[in-house]
Amino acid sequence: xxxxxxxxxxxxxxxxxxxxxxxxxxxxxxxxxxxxxxxxxxxxxxxxxxxxxxxxxxxxxxxxxxxxxxxxxxxxxxxxxxxxxxxxxxxxxxxxxxxxxxxxxxxxxxxxxxxxxxxxxxxxxxxxxxxxxxxxxxxxxxxxxxxxxxxxxxxxxxxxxxxxxxxxxxxxxxxxxxxxxxxxxxxxxxxxxxxxxxxxxxxxxxxxxxxxxxxxxxxxxxxxxxxxxxxxxxxxxxxxxxxxxxxxxxxxxxxxxxxxxxxxxxxxxxxxxxxxxxxxxxxxxxxxxxxxxxxxxxxxxxxxxxxxxxxxxxxxxxxxxxxxxxxxxxxxxx
Amino acid sequence: xxxxxxxxxxxxxxxxxxxxxxxxxxxxxxxxxxxxxxxxxxxxxxxxxxxxxxxxxxxxxxxxxxxxxxxxxxxxxxxxxxxxxxxxxxxxxxxxxxxxxxxxxxxxxxxxxxxxxxxxxxxxxxxxxxxxxxxxxxxxxxxxxxxxxxxxxxxxxxxxxxxxxxxxxxxxxxxxxxxxxxxxxxxxxxxxxxxxxxxxxxxxxxxxxxxxxxxxxxxxxxxxxxxxxxxxxxxxxxxxxxxxxxxxxxxxxxxxxxxxxxxxxxxxxxxxxxxxxxxxxxxxxxxxxxxxxxxxxxxxxxxxxxxxxxxxxxxxxxxxxxxxxxxxxxxxxx
Numbered sequence: 001x002x003x004x005x006x007x008x009x010x011x012x013x014x015x016x017x018x019x020x021x022x023x024x025x026x027x028x029x030x031x032x033x034x035x036x037x038x039x040x041x042x043x044x045x046x047x048x049x050x051x052x053x054x055x056x057x058x059x060x061x062x063x064x065x066x067x068x069x070x071x072x073x074x075x076x077x078x079x080x081x082x083x084x085x086x087x088x089x090x091x092x093x094x095x096x097x098x099x100x101x102x103x104x105x106x107x108x109x110x111x112x113x114x115x116x117x118x119x120x121x122x123x124x125x126x127x128x129x130x131x132x133x134x135x136x137x138x139x140x141x142x143x144x145x146x147x148x149x150x151x152x153x154x155x156x157x158x159x160x161x162x163x164x165x166x167x168x169x170x171x172x173x174x175x176x177x178x179x180x181x182x183x184x185x186x187x188x189x190x191x192x193x194x195x196x197x198x199x200x201x202x203x204x205x206x207x208x209x210x211x212x213x214x215x216x217x218x219x220x221x222x223x224x225x226x227x228x229x230x231x232x233x234x235x236x237x238x239x240x241x242x243x244x245x246x247x248x249x250x251x252x253x254x255x256x257x258x259x260x261x262x263x264x265x266x267x268x269x270x271x272x273x274x275x276x277x278x279x280x281x282x283x284x285x286x287x288x289x290x291x292x293x294x295x296x297x298x299x300x301x302x303x304x305x306x307x308x309x310x311x312x313x314x315x316x317x318x319x320x321x322x323x324x325x326x327x328x329x330x331x332x333x334x
Numbered sequence: 335x336x337x338x339x340x341x342x343x344x345x346x347x348x349x350x351x352x353x354x355x356x357x358x359x360x361x362x363x364x365x366x367x368x369x370x371x372x373x374x375x376x377x378x379x380x381x382x383x384x385x386x387x388x389x390x391x392x393x394x395x396x397x398x399x400x401x402x403x404x405x406x407x408x409x410x411x412x413x414x415x416x417x418x419x420x421x422x423x424x425x426x427x428x429x430x431x432x433x434x435x436x437x438x439x440x441x442x443x444x445x446x447x448x449x450x451x452x453x454x455x456x457x458x459x460x461x462x463x464x465x466x467x468x469x470x471x472x473x474x475x476x477x478x479x480x481x482x483x484x485x486x487x488x489x490x491x492x493x494x495x496x497x498x499x500x501x502x503x504x505x506x507x508x509x510x511x512x513x514x515x516x517x518x519x520x521x522x523x524x525x526x527x528x529x530x531x532x533x534x535x536x537x538x539x540x541x542x543x544x545x546x547x548x549x550x551x552x553x554x555x556x557x558x559x560x561x562x563x564x565x566x567x568x569x570x571x572x573x574x575x576x577x578x579x580x581x582x583x584x585x586x587x588x589x590x591x592x593x594x595x596x597x598x599x600x601x602x603x604x605x606x607x608x609x610x611x612x613x614x615x616x617x618x619x620x621x622x623x624x625x626x627x628x629x630x631x632x633x634x635x636x637x638x639x640x641x642x643x644x645x646x647x648x649x650x651x652x653x654x655x656x657x658x659x660x661x662x663x664x665x666x667x668x
Contacts, residue, residue, distance in 0.1 A: 135578050145516055148524040182479055182566040190482040190563045213570030217578035229524045230564050232516040236547030237568055241575040244469050244551035248610065249583055252603040259603055262596035269586040269593055276582070 006038045006057070007314045009293075010088040010097035011306075013043030013051075014066045015104015016299045020047045023103070026306020031057055033307065037314050040097050042084045063087040066104075069299060073107030077115060085109055089116040092292040098317040099293030101284055101309050106296045110146055110287055117292035120322065122329045125154045126289035127228070128296060129165055130235050133276060136219025140166050140175075143228035144235045144285065150227035152195040155179065159204040160328040161288040162223035168319030169286075169312060170222070174206055178221035180230060181210035192227065200225070203332050246274060283308025286316065288325055293317060340372045340391070341648045343627075344422040344431035345640075347377030347385075348400045349438020350633045354381045357437070360640020365391055367641065371648050374431050376418045397421040400438075403633060407441030411449060419443055423450040426626040432651040433627030435618055435643050440630045444480055444621055451626035454656065456663045459488045460623035461562070462630060463499050464569050467610060470553025474500050474509075477562035478569045478619065484561035486529035489513065493538040494662040495622040496557035502653030503620075503646060504556070508540055512555035514564060515544035526561065534559070537666050580608060617642030620650065622659055627651060 011027060013020040020043065027039050038057040041048045045062045052060035063084040067076040077086060085104055089112040091097040102109045106128075114126055127143035140162045147154060159177045166175035179197055181189040186197050188210065200207045211220045216234065226234070249270075253263035263270075283305045284295035293316055295309050345361060347354040354377065361373050372391040375382045379396045386394035397418040401410040411420060419438055423446040425431040436443045440462075448460055461477035474496045481488060493511045500509035513531055515523040520531050522544065534541045545554045550568065560568070583604070587597035597604075617639045618629035627650055629643050 135581065148516060148522075148527070180567060182482060182563055182570075188482075190561075193482070193563070213567040213572075214574030214577070216571055217574045226567075227524075229516055229527070230567055233514060233547040233560075233564055233568060234571055236516075237550055237571055238547075238575060240548030240551045241572060242579065243548070245576065245579045247469065248607055249604075252607040253600055255603045255606075259600050262599035265596035266587055266593050266600070269589045270583075272589075273582055273586040 007317045008038040010040040010091040010100045012084045012102035022303045025303035029307040030310035042088045067108045077111045099313045101295040103297030113294035117290045123289035134219030140223045145232040147228040155196040156199045158225045160332045164324040164328040168321045168324045175222035176208045177206045177223040178211040180226035341651045342372040343647045344374040344425040344434045346418045346436035356637045359637035363641040364644035376422045401442045411445045435629040437631030447628035451624045457623035468553030474557045479566040481562040489530040490533045492559045494666045498658040498662040502655045502658045509556035510542045511540045511557040512545040514560035
């Protein structure tokens with residue numbers, strides 16, 4: 001940690017659909033909730049300077065450029081050396097911040113974090129981990145998009161890194177690590193899945209075998225490993241299903257006058273449910289495997305997601321996430 | 335069709351979690367709903383003979399063997415020449431039935447259908463198509479499990495075959511065919527997805543580009559193409575999410591005494607919603623690309639799913655599905 005008592009997170013004030021407003025609002029909420037949190041707000045002078053003025057535990061760091069949401073990630077990182085994303089990652093690299101959070105261009109955040117912070121020794125591919133609400137305990141799904149094409153040894157590392165995250169951030173002592181597949185038996189699935197099974201069974205502590213798509217929302221494992229293509233499809237499908245089914249549910253409830261009254265009675269319970277399904281609760285997905293904490297937010301995030309991301313970031317720093325990832329790789333013999 | 339007016343579907347009386355009861359019940363319902371449907375019930379003598387006795391439009395066909403749900407598919411097909419699955423597929427091959435439906439071992443059904451009915455000329459890989467409920471019109475997703483590893487040319491064929499299904503069974507005149515990917519832009523995704531995009535844009539009529547996971551339940555396309563690994567994960571994840579979220583709704587609604595009363599008022603609307611989300615409505619997934627109609631049911635199917643499968647089967651036969659698949663492959667230049 002940057003100081004004996006405070007955790008410092010560098011926060012990108014730009015990017016996403018509603019920046020900088022939701023970012024600033026989220027930072028205020030996070031600082032109020034955690035007296036040991038400090039924020040370095042990175043972005044255009046007119047945004048960050050006035051915000052930091054007179055505020056405790058906020059430092060303004062001016063970045064003169066912004067990476068657009070649709071810009072090519074690696075091109076943008078190479079050409080815009082003074083973007084809020086590049087500056088934020090540099091703060092972590094230089095040890096001035098303990099972590100970086102952005103809800104901007106996620107490809108650029110990944111590229112900048114990997115380039116500037118470097119990888120944990122032995123890591124073949126950093127991976128994005130999403131924490132999903134399930135019928136049981138939250139589940140860490142990875143990779144959800146950093147690596148569209150993977151090899152078996154990548155998946156085995158994802159298992160170890162995901163377990164390190166579950167231990168240090170979610171407080172799961174002995175995480176059950178599963179492989180996402182299309183059948184329960186070891187010999188099922190793609191060549192990748194079959195080979196990954198053998199490797200994971202051999203090497204990954206807590207490996208419990210294959211799980212299928214339907215097991216994800218059921219909470220069948222603490223960590224579920226897959227390639228970044230399948231994981232990204234699964235993550236977005238879960239978001240889409242939640243939205244679709246809540247919409248259908250609303251329509252079903254307001255179908256008649258009588259049911260409208262009943263729906264009004266049920267509203268508090270249903271708001272609780274919406275909150276439970278809301279991805280905002282976890283706020284951001286860490287890029288595991290880089291030698292620093294990088295948190296990637298959803299472009300459509302609201303202030304609550306920003307606050308959650310900062311809370312998760314502080315927990316990750318205090319839980320020694322990066323060190324745990326390094327240790328887990330060591331155990332894997334990678 | 336086997337006769338000027340009747341459609342004949344061979345039905346496996348065995349397999350699945352609740353056979354033969356749900357099968358027999360489903361057959362009765364389907365025959366009552368469609369006076370131009372005829373069933374050849376395949377299975378053990380004691381099951382099929384007594385059922386057929388005195389019943390119109392039902393013929394008993396004895397099969398002395400049964401493929402277990404956990405048996406190795408191709409081994410079972412090779413060793414059990416007189417299984418209900420093998421006999422049913424043979425009835426189609428010999429032109430005695432227009433199609434075959436089984437909710438037994440799906441791998442064995444696939445293997446037997448491919449082996450005995452053969453492939454439509456030019457088809458590289460038969461694929462399983464699932465019809466999914468969405469916020470809009472139903473969506474055909476394929477492949478959902480026949481081919482865990484695919485090449486770009488397979489995906490292009492899946493697009494053409496899925497469009498043939500949407501036209502002949504769902505009545506969609508000009509189906510919008512999309513590629514499941516992890517971004518909207520052509521250059522996104524795995525190597526497979528990138529190459530498939532180029533091929534599909536070039537060759538597949540009605541190709542509308544990439545869709546993402548969240549677009550599936552939104553009803554963004556009539557046909558969505560992916561490899562059998564991703565498709566199987568997506569299909570099972572949708573089932574799991576429906577089950578999980580309906581369970582959460584129920585819990586939210588019965589949280590207090592007052593909400594219990596409100597929930598009772600809402601019950602009819604919610605049952606309607608459950609029915610809408612129920613995969614039973616579509617009943618079975620066709621194996622597209624074989625030179626005959628093969629319908630694969632869910633092992634956990636109820637009688638309603640069996641009846642739906644037979645209804646869908648009759649529509650497919652009357653719509654000339656197999657012929658349309660052959661034509662679509664021709665248009666593709668495959």
